[in-house]
Amino acid sequence: MPKPPHNWPKNIRYITTCSFHTSVPPGTVSFLTEGSAAKTATTNRPSPADGSAVAIRRISDSTHPACGQLGLFAARKIKEKTIIVDYIGEIHCDERPESDYDLSLFRSSDLSVGIDASVMGNEGRFVNDYRNIPGQEKPNAAFVDERLASGELRIRIVSSRIIRKGEEVLVSYGKAWWQARMR
Numbered sequence: 332m333p334k335p336p337h338n339w340p341k342n343i344r345y346i347t348t349c350s351f352h353t354s355v356p357p358g359t360v361s362f363l364t365e366g367s368a369a370k371t372a373t374t375n376r377p378s379p380a381d382g383s384a385v386a387i388r389r390i391s392d393s394t395h396p397a398c399g400q401l402g403l404f405a406a407r408k409i410k411e412k413t414i415i416v417d418y419i420g421e422i423h424c425d426e427r428p429e430s431d432y433d434l435s436l437f438r439s440s441d442l443s444v445g446i447d448a449s450v451m452g453n454e455g456r457f458v459n460d461y462r463n464i465p466g467q468e469k470p471n472a473a474f475v476d477e478r479l480a481s482g483e484l485r486i487r488i489v490s491s492r493i494i495r496k497g498e499e500v501l502v503s504y505g506k507a508w509w510q511a512r513m514r
């Protein structure tokens with residue numbers, strides 16, 4: 332079993348490769364793990380993508396909307412367009428509207444696949460959204476879908492500018508994510 336990083340919560344399983352829920356049909360597992368690696372937009376960039384560029388920290392700034400929660404911070408200077416860490420969790424095809432850690436991995440007319448990191452995941456599950464954080468007008472990173480050379484479809488957190496050591500890594504969850512939670 333991989334060793335969890337500092338500040339990892341005891342009630343969450345730390346995993347470094349995605350796990351498949353029983354709701355994912357075998358043909359879909361093959362599609363997600365052995366697809367064509369034609370779209371390799373970011374893989375040429377050298378990066379460990381394994382979480383070593385980030386640290387999980389408790390947010391103590393009372394002006395931060397997620398104060399008291401955990402966030403993801405740069406452990407060293409991160410260059411622009413660098414894969415910071417992959418978003419790892421449980422891949423599933425069932426509906427999980429209650430999860431705040433569920434990202435869409437693939438969607439078609441008859442298939443919806445998500446990566447849910449609510450009960451298991453890696454450092455990526457701690458990335459916060461930039462909204463309402465004083466001084467943050469836009470995200471400094473983004474979720475990017477990519478096929479690895481192995482054919483595995485992943486969601487990666489990629490820097491959109493230089494991120495200084497100690498700075499919080501922030502993405503946009505998207506308007507739809509927030510709208511769903513305001514209902």
Ligand SMILES: C[S@@+](CC[C@H](N)C(=O)[O-])C[C@H]1O[C@@H](n2cnc3c(N)ncnc32)[C@H](O)[C@@H]1O
Pocket residue numbers: 396397400401402431432456457458459460461462463464
């Ligand atoms: C994927 S988790 C991020 C990690 C989370 N902070 C933690 O400690 O587990 C998403 C949750 O983080 C919080 N969050 C992230 N960005 C936020 C923001 N800009 N304002 C308020 N809450 C935020 C919300 O509670 C949201 O449901």
